[in-house]
Structure formats: C-alpha cells, structure tokens
Amino acid sequence: MILLFCGLSGAGKTTLAKNVAAELTELGIKIEIIDGDEYRQEICRDLGFSREDRSENIRRLGFVASRFSSQGIVTIISAINPYDDVRRELADRYGDVNIVHIDCPVNKLIDRDTKGLYQRALLPDGHPNKLLNLTGINDRFDVPYDADLYINTSENSIQQSTSLLVYFILNNLYATEKISNKMTDNF
Numbered sequence: 001m002i003l004l005f006c007g008l009s010g011a012g013k014t015t016l017a018k019n020v021a022a023e024l025t026e027l028g029i030k031i032e033i034i035d036g037d038e039y040r041q042e043i044c045r046d047l048g049f050s051r052e053d054r055s056e057n058i059r060r061l062g063f064v065a066s067r068f069s070s071q072g073i074v075t076i077i078s079a080i081n082p083y084d085d086v087r088r089e090l091a092d093r094y095g096d097v098n099i100v101h102i103d104c105p106v107n108k109l110i111d112r113d114t115k116g117l118y119q120r121a122l123l124p125d126g127h128p129n130k131l132l133n134l135t136g137i138n139d140r141f142d143v144p145y146d147a148d149l150y151i152n153t154s155e156n157s158i159q160q161s162t163s164l165l166v167y168f169i170l171n172n173l174y175a176t177e178k179i180s181n182k183m184t185d186n187f
C-alpha cells in the first residue's frame, strides 16, 4: 500500500508520517517513509522547484515507493506533491495508491512558519530574500477533490490526525487481507 500524501509546507506531513510509523511499528506492521525533504538531499538533489522538477521528484519517489510497497511494506510518500496530473499518473501506474490530503489553511501555516519560508515568500516584490515559488503563496497547488482521505490539521490535533491515518491504513490492510484470504480459500 502506498499513501500518497499531499499538502502545503508545514501542514503536518512529516510529523504525521513519523507518528503513524511509530504506531504501526508497535503493532508489528512494516512501514517506510519516503520524505520529499530527505530525498531532496540525496537522489533528488539535482532537482529544484519548477513544475518539471517537482513532477520528476514525485515520479522518482513513486518508483522507490513501488519497490517497498511490492514487498508488502506500507509506504508513505510525504511530499508537497502539488499537481493533480502527476498524482493521477502514480495512482494509475502503481497498485494500491491512496491519495491523502493533509490540509491546513494558509493563514495558520503563516502563523506556524516553522522554516521561515512563508515570511520569505511574503516579502515585497524585488526584495533579495523573497522566495518566488512557495507552494500555496506564489506557486500552484491543485486541491485533490478525489482524495481517499482528507485530514485538516487545524481542526484535528496531532493525535487525532494520527489516529485517522492509522485507522484508514488498518482498514485497508484488513480489506486486502480478507480478499487474499478468500482467494486462498478457493484453492
């Protein structure tokens, strides 16, 4: 199973992915997190934030995720993942892809601003430190109206948001297992 997170910077993707991993590991379920920020230091270090580079970034993460997922490992791709067409592409290409929208209103993100990115994006035009392509401020984010799971992290606490994800994953695993048990029963 692949969970394809999408959401703006600071929405809670990394926090929730880590919390979910801790809870599933406790239950003996294997899980891997593929984090955009982390992979951008390694196999995606040649990529920037143009439309082409973001799309290529997600394609690479998707490929890596598919290798983990094919081994039965629950795999979270935790990236902004802003474009509807690329999300669809991965969902069509790889089996059992679930789009999870980690949402939070931009005004709340501007308050959180854990990395100072929003402050930089909101600087006046022409300022030397202005960030020109921050998703949600001055770069595109396609809201996924077809998400398999929607979580608003300004309305749900970290624990509530984590529980929603864990419940969704366990339900999915149970449904898949039930189907595969049925297939075995037929032999």
Ligand SMILES: Nc1ncnc2c1ncn2[C@@H]1O[C@H](COP(=O)(O)OS(=O)(=O)O)[C@@H](OP(=O)(O)O)[C@H]1O
Binding pocket: 008, 009, 010, 013, 014, 035, 036, 037, 040, 049, 053, 054, 055, 057, 058, 078, 079, 080, 081, 082, 115, 131, 132, 133, 134, 135
């Ligand atoms: N211009 C701009 N827009 C968005 N994000 C920026 C930008 N510049 C740097 N960063 C930092 O890069 C992290 C996003 O990387 P991703 O791989 O998740 O992005 S994407 O899916 O390819 O759009 C993102 O990490 P998160 O805050 O964890 O989302 C930021 O820390």
Ligand SMILES: Nc1ncnc2c1ncn2[C@@H]1O[C@H](COP(=O)(O)OP(=O)(O)O)[C@@H](O)[C@H]1O
Binding pocket: 007, 008, 009, 010, 011, 012, 013, 014, 015, 016, 112, 114, 152, 153, 154, 156, 157, 158, 159, 161
């Ligand atoms: N319900 C919530 N879910 C996730 N993070 C939350 C929530 N409420 C507050 N936060 C805070 O918001 C920040 C989210 O940062 P992070 O997980 O790095 O986001 P992202 O990976 O989407 O950029 C953290 O400081 C976290 O403690």
